[in-house]
Amino acid sequence: MVYTHAAICESMRLYPRVPADNKEAAKDDTLPDGTVVKEGEKVTYHPSAMGRMESVWGKDWAEYRPERWLEPERVDKDTKKYWRFVGRDPYSYPVFQAGPRTCLGKEMAFLQMKRVVAEVLRLFRVAPAMAEGVEPVYVSYVTSKMHTGFPVRIQERSQTFSDSCFKL
Template sequence: MMISYHPYAMGRLEKLWGKDWMEFRPERWLEKDETTDNLRLKTIDPYMYPVFQAGPRICLGKDMAFLQMKRVVAGVLRQFKVVPAVDEGSEPVFVAALTSKMKGGFLVKFKERK
């Protein structure tokens, strides 16, 4: 017998994420710190959302990926506003593969903040 799972599908299960699973809601991943009132990244069970895998074989680069993501986002958002560069009425097309991606990439525009 072979058992497998599909991380892409698990990230879209209504049973796990609710009826609004398809909506982009970054607050799903944030929680308010009671002492400082600041927002921080919420700890999600790695078996529930296994983008970096889970257990003893967790991705070795997970912590580095989060660190790099935070530094890049902080640097870019300080100077620019990032907006999707899609034509009116069109939507990007998701390509299901071992690593998730968008067909033709996900094009964006950078608008300088004033």
């Protein structure tokens, strides 16, 4: 589940459900970079753009790499690595908001997403069903989606599981 958690975070980094959000200042305030925000002014931030900042995510920011969320916890005698999830600063990764506005359901959402992934992959093989060379198109609205959806091919797994049952 540690790798699944990292994969979900990496997916949301590149494709946040809410790509931009607005806040309105309840009183005069100053942002960490020194920008003054007067009462009633609105500030917009873009999790979609923030998830693509080279200064935050490195030169490989465009790559889907769940490993960026993991670090080795230990290595056993058979040199098998055990990974630990390493979260990011919520102000750099604001998919669930940050500070006093952090989503109260964040942990429950992760639990539900991991449960769904585990159950679907236990029962089915899921593979993209796009035509060769066709890339899905990300559409950024109030909540994001894939243009015309994301077609997949689903195959029921047999009741006997092998080491290769989770390969897509």
